[in-house]
Amino acid sequence: MDEPRQDEPMSGAPEGEPTAAPEGEPQAATEGDAASAPAEEATQPPDEVEVARTGGGLRLLAAVVTAPWLVGYGVTGAWAVMRGARAAVDGLSSVDVGYSRLVTPPGVIFVGVLLLAGFAVLLAAAMLVLYDSRRRGAWAAVCVGAAVLTAGSVWAAVSGGLHPGLWLLFFGGLLYAAALSLVELLLVTRVARRGTIVGP
Numbered sequence: 641m642d643e644p645r646q647d648e649p650m651s652g653a654p655e656g657e658p659t660a661a662p663e664g665e666p667q668a669a670t671e672g673d674a675a676s677a678p679a680e681e682a683t684q685p686p687d688e689v690e691v692a693r694t695g696g697g698l699r700l701l702a703a704v705v706t707a708p709w710l711v712g713y714g715v716t717g718a719w720a721v722m723r724g725a726r727a728a729v730d731g732l733s734s735v736d737v738g739y740s741r742l743v744t745p746p747g748v749i750f751v752g753v754l755l756l757a758g759f760a761v762l763l764a765a766a767m768l769v770l771y772d773s774r775r776r777g778a779w780a781a782v783c784v785g786a787a788v789l790t791a792g793s794v795w796a797a798v799s800g801g802l803h804p805g806l807w808l809l810f811f812g813g814l815l816y817a818a819a820l821s822l823v824e825l826l827l828v829t830r831v832a833r834r835g836t837i838v839g840p
Contacts, residue, residue, distance in 0.1 A: 702820065703766040709813025710766070713759035720752025754792065758814055761785045765817040769824065776832065779825040786818035 720737075727735045727745040734742035743751075765782050773779070793811040796802070808815075 699770055699772055703770040705816065706762045706766045706813055709816075710759060710762050712810075713755045713762065713813065717752045717755030717759055720748050720755060722752075724748030724750075724752060754789065757785070758789050758811075761789060762813050762817050765821055769820060773824075774828050774831070776825060776828050779821050779828060783818060783821035783825055786814055786821055790814040790818050 723735060723737075724745040724747070727748065732745060734744055735748050737743050737748060761782060764778070765786070767773075768775075768778055768782065790811065793807065793814060797804075797807040797811070802810075
């Protein structure tokens with residue numbers, strides 16, 4: 641009896657035909673891919689919810705607007721505090737602050753502190769808008785501080801007979817800071833409620 645040749649297949653399967661994979665493996669791989677696809681899609685933020693931040697030029701302009709009041713509040717506030725403190729040390733009962741008005745040293749110090757507080761509020765608003773801050777707590781604090789100082793300046797202007805034009809010239813920075821912080825606070829709150837993802 642002739643022995644079978646070495647190059648002939650023993651199984652009887654035609655040469656070159658690939659061996660079939662075990663049943664169940666392709667289906668398992670397909671099901672795994674289908675299960676992982678929704679998870680990958682869920683992690684990708686939708687394009688329609690992305691909101692572009694304010695342009696750098698507009699932020700710079702909004703911050704520069706506060707510069708005149710920043711200088712005025714800072715210089716005048718520091719001068720008033722030092723003038724009132726010096727008068728208190730010298731034992732004076734009143735200080736001439738101009739416009740033929742005599743004010744007690746504690747009153748001068750108090751006005752200086754308020755002006756320095758206005759300087760701090762304006763500086764905070766300028767820095768927040770310059771860096772496009774999205775912190776609601778910071779904007780809320782600036783808004784409350786600016787609103788309180790603005791209300792105080794209105795009361796002082798009414799009680800002192802200050803002309804509305806002069807009030808706007810002297811204390812318009814506080815009104816601007818209050819309006820700016822309120823608008824930014826509303827925008828940040830709306831973005832947070834919608835779950836909007838802000839781009840870099």
